[in-house]
Structure formats: C-alpha cells, structure tokens
Amino acid sequence: MNDKQQLTMKDIARELGVSVATVSRALSDSPSISKERRQAIQQFAREHNYFPNVIAEQLRHSRRNPSRAIGVIVPELVHYYFSSILDGIESEASARGYHILVAKSNESYQREVQICESMLKNKVCGIIVSQAKDTERYDHFEHLEQAGVPLVFYDRICPALNASRVVVDDYMGTLNAVSHLIETGCKRVAFFGASMNMIIAKNRFNGYRDALYKHGLTLDESLVRICDNRADAERITPAMMRMENRPDAFFAVNDETAIGILTVVKRLGYNVPDEVSICGFTNGFRATVCDPMLTTVEQRGTQVGKEAADILIGLVEGTLPADHAEKRIVKTRLVIRGTTRHP
Amino acid sequence: MNDKQQLTMKDIARELGVSVATVSRALSDSPSISKERRQAIQQFAREHNYFPNVIAEQLRHSRRNPSRAIGVIVPELVHYYFSSILDGIESEASARGYHILVAKSNESYQREVQICESMLKNKVCGIIVSQAKDTERYDHFEHLEQAGVPLVFYDRICPALNASRVVVDDYMGTLNAVSHLIETGCKRVAFFGASMNMIIAKNRFNGYRDALYKHGLTLDESLVRICDNRADAERITPAMMRMENRPDAFFAVNDETAIGILTVVKRLGYNVPDEVSICGFTNGFRATVCDPMLTTVEQRGTQVGKEAADILIGLVEGTLPADHAEKRIVKTRLVIRGTTRHP
DNA sequence: TAAATAAATGCAATCGTTTGCGTAGTTCGA
DNA sequence: TCGAACTACGCAAACGATTGCATTTATTTA
Numbered sequence: 001m002n003d004k005q006q007l008t009m010k011d012i013a014r015e016l017g018v019s020v021a022t023v024s025r026a027l028s029d030s031p032s033i034s035k036e037r038r039q040a041i042q043q044f045a046r047e048h049n050y051f052p053n054v055i056a057e058q059l060r061h062s063r064r065n066p067s068r069a070i071g072v073i074v075p076e077l078v079h080y081y082f083s084s085i086l087d088g089i090e091s092e093a094s095a096r097g098y099h100i101l102v103a104k105s106n107e108s109y110q111r112e113v114q115i116c117e118s119m120l121k122n123k124v125c126g127i128i129v130s131q132a133k134d135t136e137r138y139d140h141f142e143h144l145e146q147a148g149v150p151l152v153f154y155d156r157i158c159p160a161l162n163a164s165r166v167v168v169d170d171y172m173g174t175l176n177a178v179s180h181l182i183e184t185g186c187k188r189v190a191f192f193g194a195s196m197n198m199i200i201a202k203n204r205f206n207g208y209r210d211a212l213y214k215h216g217l218t219l220d221e222s223l224v225r226i227c228d229n230r231a232d233a234e235r236i237t238p239a240m241m242r243m244e245n246r247p248d249a250f251f252a253v254n255d256e257t258a259i260g261i262l263t264v265v266k267r268l269g270y271n272v273p274d275e276v277s278i279c280g281f282t283n284g285f286r287a288t289v290c291d292p293m294l295t296t297v298e299q300r301g302t303q304v305g306k307e308a309a310d311i312l313i314g315l316v317e318g319t320l321p322a323d324h325a326e327k328r329i330v331k332t333r334l335v336i337r338g339t340t341r342h343p
Numbered sequence: 344m345n346d347k348q349q350l351t352m353k354d355i356a357r358e359l360g361v362s363v364a365t366v367s368r369a370l371s372d373s374p375s376i377s378k379e380r381r382q383a384i385q386q387f388a389r390e391h392n393y394f395p396n397v398i399a400e401q402l403r404h405s406r407r408n409p410s411r412a413i414g415v416i417v418p419e420l421v422h423y424y425f426s427s428i429l430d431g432i433e434s435e436a437s438a439r440g441y442h443i444l445v446a447k448s449n450e451s452y453q454r455e456v457q458i459c460e461s462m463l464k465n466k467v468c469g470i471i472v473s474q475a476k477d478t479e480r481y482d483h484f485e486h487l488e489q490a491g492v493p494l495v496f497y498d499r500i501c502p503a504l505n506a507s508r509v510v511v512d513d514y515m516g517t518l519n520a521v522s523h524l525i526e527t528g529c530k531r532v533a534f535f536g537a538s539m540n541m542i543i544a545k546n547r548f549n550g551y552r553d554a555l556y557k558h559g560l561t562l563d564e565s566l567v568r569i570c571d572n573r574a575d576a577e578r579i580t581p582a583m584m585r586m587e588n589r590p591d592a593f594f595a596v597n598d599e600t601a602i603g604i605l606t607v608v609k610r611l612g613y614n615v616p617d618e619v620s621i622c623g624f625t626n627g628f629r630a631t632v633c634d635p636m637l638t639t640v641e642q643r644g645t646q647v648g649k650e651a652a653d654i655l656i657g658l659v660e661g662t663l664p665a666d667h668a669e670k671r672i673v674k675t676r677l678v679i680r681g682t683t684r685h686p
Numbered sequence: 687t688a689a690a691t692a693a694a695t696g697c698a699a700t701c702g703t704t705t706g707c708g709t710a711g712t713t714c715g716a
Numbered sequence: 717t718c719g720a721a722c723t724a725c726g727c728a729a730a731c732g733a734t735t736g737c738a739t740t741t742a743t744t745t746a
Contacts, residue, residue: 005406006490008702019726024704034724054464055402056702059731062398063348069444069465077430078645080421080628087420090447099461101412102445104433118442121397122412147349259632266634285423289602289632291609302421351732362696367734377694399732402701 007050016044027052058123066125066316068098070309073115073129075107075156080255080284081301082130085154088305089128096313098125105132116140120147126312130155133198150315150322154308157199164315166307166328170200173297173332174207175214177279178251180295180334182215184341186249186277189217190240192261193253194228204253204281228253233260241268248276249340255280255287255296262290262339278339292338303330350393359387370395401466409468409659411441413652416458416472418450418499423598423627424644425473428497431648432471439656441468448475459483463490469655473498476541493658493665497651500542507658509650509671513543516640516675517550518557520622521594523638523677525558527684529592529620532560533583535604536596537571547596547624571596576603584611584619591619592683598623598630598639605633605682621682635681646673 009023016023018037026033026041027050033041044050058067070093074082086102093100101124105112112132117140119127126149129141138160144151145163153165181189191208194201209219222243227236233252237260240247250265252258258280262272270276272292280287280296287294307328314320336342352366359366361380369376369384370393376384387393401410413436417425429445436443444467448455455475460483462470469492472484481503487494488506496508524532534551537544548567555562565586570579576595580603583590593608595601601623605615613619615635623630623639630637650671657663679685 006702010702020703021705021727022725024702025725028704032724037724051464053402053405053466053702055398055405055466056731057704059396059398059402059701059733060703060705062396062731077433078423078426083421083426086445087447090420090445094446099465100445102429102433102443103437104430121394122442123396123398263634285628286632289629291606291634349732353732363733364697364735365695368695371734375694380694396732399701400734402703402731403733403735405701 006053007048008053009050012041012044012048012050016041062123067123069122069124070098070100070312071115071119071122071124071127071129072100072102073105073112073119073127074102075105075130075132077102077104080286081155081282081299084284084299084301085130085305085308088302088307089309090305091302092306092309093313096309098309098313107132107134109135109137113140116144120144120149124149125316126150126152128152128154128308128312131158150312152308152312152315152326154304155200159199162325164311164320164326166304166311166330167200168299168304169329169332170203171207171210173281173299173334174204174251175211176207176332176334177281177295177297178208178211179214180336180343181249181251181277181279181340182211182217184273184277184343187217188220188223188245188247189249189251190223190225190247191251192225192227192233192236192257195226201253208251223247228257230256230260230263233257234264237261237264238268241265241270250276250278252278252280255282255284255294258294258296258339259286259290262294273338273340277341283335287335287337290339295337295340296335298333298335300330300332349396350391351396352393355384355387355391355393359384405466410466412465412467413441413443413655414458414462414465414467414470414472415443415445416448416455416462416470417445418448418473418475420445420447423629424498424625424642427627427642427644428473428648428651431645431650432652433648434645435649435652436656439652441652441656450475450477452478452480456483459487463487463492467492468659469493469495471495471497471651471655474501493655495651495655495658495669497647498543502542505668507654507663507667507669509647509654509673510543511642511647512672512675513546514550514553516624516642516677517547517594518554519550519675519677520624520638520640521551521554522557523679523686524592524594524620524622524683525554525560527616527620527686530560531563531566531588531590532592532594533566533568533590534594535568535570535576535579535600538569544596551594566590571600573599573603573606576600577607580604580607581611584608584613593619593621595621595623598625598627598637601637601639601682602629602633605637616681616683620684623682626678630678630680633682638680638683639678641676641678643673643675 009020013020013023026038103115109132151163157165193205196202212219227233250261258278262278265276280294283296283298287296311326352363356363356366369381446458452475494506500508536548539545552562570576593604601621605621608619623637626639626641630639654669
C-alpha cells in the first residue's frame, strides 16, 4: 500500500520501446519527434498519469533555474497582522505558481539564523522576512544575498541592509489618525508606542509629532509612553488619567494596546468618545468586538503580503533587476468607529 | 553577485586530489577512510563552509527516504483557530527537524485538489489537512494514500476515510459548557450551531442535548438555530429575544457568533450575565476584548497542531504503523469569564 | 618468500531528467 | 545517381550525492 513507486520516463520508454530521451522530448512537445510517436507517448503518459519528478528536474536545472519555493519567516503565527500578511503572500504566490515554506522565528535571533540556513539548504528561490525583535547582526541575511537568494523584508525592516522591502505608511497613517483626533476636538493626545529602536515605531512617533505641530499644538513629553501591549496599557493608563492635566485622547500603536486603554478608561467612568477618544492601529479582529468599536488605522496586511511576494517573484524571474532594492509603501486607511467622535 | 555557485564534493575532491567517493565517505565519517585524510577533508569542508545539496541527496534516496517537508492545508489563514493550529504544527515540526509547506484552500474543493497534486509533486513526506467546507469527494485524498503519502486530518474530518485525525472534544466541551449555564441558574438555553453535515457541528449539538437531559430539561427545537457567524447572529437574535418564552442563555459554536449575540442582547438592554448568559467556543483574541469578557470553551489549537504533527511524523518515521489510523482527542477547558454567572 | 589478509581508495552505476551531438534512413535537386 | 539536406531518433554526459565492488598498497602470516 505504501510506496507505490512513481512512474518514470524510463518505464514509459521501456514500455513503448523507445529511448528515455525520446520520451522526454515527446512530453515537452518537441517537434523533433514524429507526430505519431509524440502523441502515443503523451497518451500513454496521460493514461498512466505520469508526472515528472520535481526533485530530478530541479537537480538537472539547479545551475540555471531556481526552485518555485518561497521561504517566509514570521516572528509569530498567532497574530492578526502576520496572519494577514501570510495570507497575502500565499495568495500571490500560489496564483503565480509558487508555494511557500513557513517558519516562525519566535522573535529569536538564534532561530532566525537556523531558519535561514535551513531554507538555503532546501533551495528556496527567495525569502520574505520580518526580523525578530532581538536581531542585531545581519550576517545571516548577507550570506543569503551572497548565495544568490533574493530577500524581501516586510514590517520589521533591516535598517543596515539596502534590501527590497514593503512597509505600511506608518508616518502618514499616524499623522492622519492623530489629525482626526485633534480635528474632532481633542487637545491633549497621548501617544503609546513601541521602543524607538524599531523603525516603524519611530515613523509612527514622527507622524504623531508632526500632526501636533501641523495643528499648532506642542509636544508634551509626559503624554508619550513606551507601551505596546495590553497588560502594560492597563498598568500605565490609570496614573495618566489621574494627571492634573489628563489626556483627552490616546493614540496607540496597535489595537491590543488601545483596548487596554479603553478598558481602563471605561472602568474609571469616563465616556468614550465624548470625554476620552481612543485610536488604535491594525484593524484586526479585536477592533469590532470592543464596545464602543475601535477607531483604528487599517494596516492592510494582505496587501503588504501580496506586494512582498510580487517583488520577490519579480526578483526571481528577473523582471526586477537583482541589484536594485525595490521599496514599496502600502497606504493605510483610517477606519472611524465608536471610540472617536465623528467629524 | 547572484548565483554564487555552491561548493560541491567534486570541487573538494579536485582541490584535494582525491575522488568524490572519498570525500563523501570522509564527510560521513566512514572508518574506511584514513584518519588524516578524513580530518583534512572535513576541515577543508568546514573552512569553505560546504553543505550538501539537499536536492541531490533526495534524488539519490528517493526510493527509500522520505523528504522532511510536511504539507499543511488550511481552509483559511486569517482565523484564530487555524493560526493556532499552524503554530502548533510549526513548533512540533521544526523541533523534530521538519519544515512545513503551507497552502490555503479558501474553502474550495477545486483548490484543495490542486494543492494535493502540487504537494505530491513536490514530494512532501505527508500532509496535515482540514477539509474545505464544500469538499464532498475524496479521491484526491485517496490518491495520496495510494502514493504512500500519509494523511492526518484535524478539525474538519473526512468521515468517509478511516484516516488518522486529531479533534477537539467537542461533545464534552459543549456538555460541560451547557451544564455550567444550567448550573448557574439558566433554564432555557439556546443553541447556535453550524450546519449538521459537519461532524464537529453534530458533536456539539449532541453535547448540548445531553447536557439538557442530564439536568432534566427538555429540548426545545425553537431554541436551536443554524448560525455560525456574527452577521447571522445579529440578524437572528432580536427575534429570539422577542419570543414569549425567551432564552435566558445562549451557547454559540464560536466566539464570533457569541459576540454577535452579546452585542444584540446588550443593545436590547438586558443585563449580561444576570438576565442573559452567553457562552462561546474557541477562546481566541475576541474573548477578552468584549465587555463583559466572554465565557468560552478553550479549543487549544496549538495542542491540536502539535498532536497532528506528532502523528504524521510518527507515520513517516515508522514509529506508528502505516496502516493504523491514529485518532486523538484534545480535551477542552471551560474558561469562565463575565458573560456567565459564577457557580 | 610467497600467499593471505587488511586498510585505503577509486570506479562506476544509480536516482529521474534534460540536452548537445551523432547517425541512421529518407528525400530531393542537379 | 550521388551528395546534400532533412527527419527522427538514440547515445551519453551532465546535475550532486551515495555505495557495492574492484583495485591498489601495506602488513601479516605460514
């Protein structure tokens, strides 16, 4: 039952009394084989549902043709944004005849290096990656490039490498969101962001700062906190709301954090959005579950994934020059719901 | 820059003036090669960081050794439960030296067939799959088995095939949850489930029914609805709450549906959990976001994924007999939060 | 000292395909 | 009627690794 041997060209050749070369040519419809033979061979192959051994094909072509396997490295899997991106990559890849090999770095540099090695060994044609949080050396990525494996970054970009990348427009997304808060009457907007050594964190902060300036407000350091998860948000927010000059709005770098803020603010008895407005970033599952529903910046992970796959495939197929670093920015969209006032 | 040619055994052999066979043996530490040569070759390989070409290895061994690639077919990717399962599979697989190849069926039978073919071609050593909703023919799965590719089902089981599988204990999970509702004082528990042609739907319904019987309640058909998403829940619930003999509790087959119910019930002005209790199934991101937080049955996707990978690897490595269908059931856990009363 | 034994290495086939080149057999023009 | 030009195929060498068997050389034994 197990190991039903695959039908090979050799089998067909033996059966039909021709050489393997003839079978190969016939199956690739080469005109150098007579029409009758060609059809006979093709029919035989069809009837015995022959299909070529990809491994052998690859070995034969290894010097010229890349495989059709795309490696995807994800920091986490149980995560709305990363799931969306994976979804986008899968769609684009499969539509263009590629398949994907997925590995999770678990935010570990060590693991990331292992994965790169393993993917290199397994001859992926390229890799799409978001760095682990604790990655600070980039040799493993450079090795890949040297080995001729193109690299595309998404979300967490490697700043030291001039590699292709696709990111979300964090700056404009934040700028628009904070502008929305101000334009609906908020005067003191707090900012909960991630640690500034990540570029995306910096961009979002800049968007926040510039939105304030644009509307003639000044930046108050006491309203800026490093906080990117719910637990921290629930810990930090109460003190903030007790400030003599409390914020009347919060912008958080992700929905999870925003939900934490919302929970606390509601518990303290404030009306959302009238007394306190809140805006998140992601627009994941959570955003429509909380009460009121969360105003947030739609991050369009699926689109990010598609673009990343598109770049990679372009690089692999030579549509994009190998030495050029393609950089794309996916526009965000502000989704206004119940945690902010309407314009 | 591109295509830095891989270092091969032939290169080493040429460089060191020995035959390829000797290099091969030396690298596999065969005692039939003299110690000095062995070490010289190994050192050379290390210094020029040689690594074997997996493709060639595979081709050579194809008749005996399976690859180390596990195919995973998922109906959707942006979905809490499936993400968790994928996470579990990835963890177990990578811990045991396997990598995974992920494809999304998009709930389409057509696509599922294509994926199976593609994975067969790409020589995965086995496949872990949850059927698409509209899959009703199983030839593609049977082909795989015939080709010697072991199959493990999760979540949506193929009833017609006696294949290995791992499922969550839907029956007991539901029975416990509904018992909890009754034991905290609910008399009229409504059931929102999926269409009964899916086994998991049937099992959950049976759990519901038996919980009622166990507590001396009778089954009221008017309290049972086919509804497994939020939109439908929001459409159906209002009418239900207007019934002369309205339900005082709801059990929903997933968190999403439960949230829909919760939204409506709150909007209608009922107190949750005192006037109406609600229980979901999944324990995903949503459960801790709504207000009050959702009581729900923890589905333990990660565990399901791990078990599935464990079975598959067992089948591949021969630890489990190839003809035996291993069936595992992952225990659920009731997580009591704010949408039900406490015992 | 010759023959037997052991140790270290190479040869060549193999896995399933592809492909450059060579060569029968046919056809055609002069 | 003879060489040229096709046509339709086969041979054999790759791709990169493994492995049974043969071969060489060194060592031991009778």
